[in-house]
Amino acid sequence: MQAQVKWVGDEMFMGISESGHTVVMDANGGKLGPSPLENVLLSLGGCSSVDVVSILEKARQDVQGCVVEIKGTRVDSVPRLFSDIHLHFVISGNNVSEKHVERAVALSADKYCSVALMLNKAVNITHDFEIKEPV
Known part of the structure; x- marks a missing residue:
């Protein structure tokens, strides 16, 4: 199983699963996505x-x-x-x-x-x- 996490700006990151699904993560207290x-x-x-x-x-x-x-x-x-x-x-x-x-x-x-x-x-x-x- 593999995955990738890409920094997309500020404290936002995009996780991409092996199956091609995307999860947005927000390290800034979860304001725009889950931390x-x-x-x-x-x-x-x-x-x-x-x-x-x-x-x-x-x-x-x-x-x-x-x-x-x-x-x-x-x-x-x-x-x-x-x-x-x-x-x-x-x-x-x-x-x-x-x-x-x-x-x-x-x-x-x-x-x-x-x-x-x-x-x-x-x-x-x-x-x-x-x-x-x-x-």
């Missing part, structure tokens, strides 16, 4: 969500929605690394089993999500979930 560290949180949330939805679908759960709210806490010293990241999964669907959601979230965190497994070496990652019936 690089915001992209780390988005990548973690995306990777984890893919796993959770896939596992729940394989378990024949009637999943209608999956939102993961991510909170990253950074240290006060430079470099301002993440010390803790918490993922809160909100799963909606009809008669979705708590046991299946708990298992899916745990499997993603401990076995399948490449982003979480890499970050886990330096960051305390926690997770929880709630299940909502669709409206």
Whole structure:
């Protein structure tokens, strides 16, 4: 897998993925695009969500929605690394089993999500979930 990041002016950078997709990053507090560290949180949330939805679908759960709210806490010293990241999964669907959601979230965190497994070496990652019936 390869990627390229190109400086486009001021504190703006354009990331180009191997598959040809573009992401604009703004190192100036994320005013015009997500910052690089915001992209780390988005990548973690995306990777984890893919796993959770896939596992729940394989378990024949009637999943209608999956939102993961991510909170990253950074240290006060430079470099301002993440010390803790918490993922809160909100799963909606009809008669979705708590046991299946708990298992899916745990499997993603401990076995399948490449982003979480890499970050886990330096960051305390926690997770929880709630299940909502669709409206």
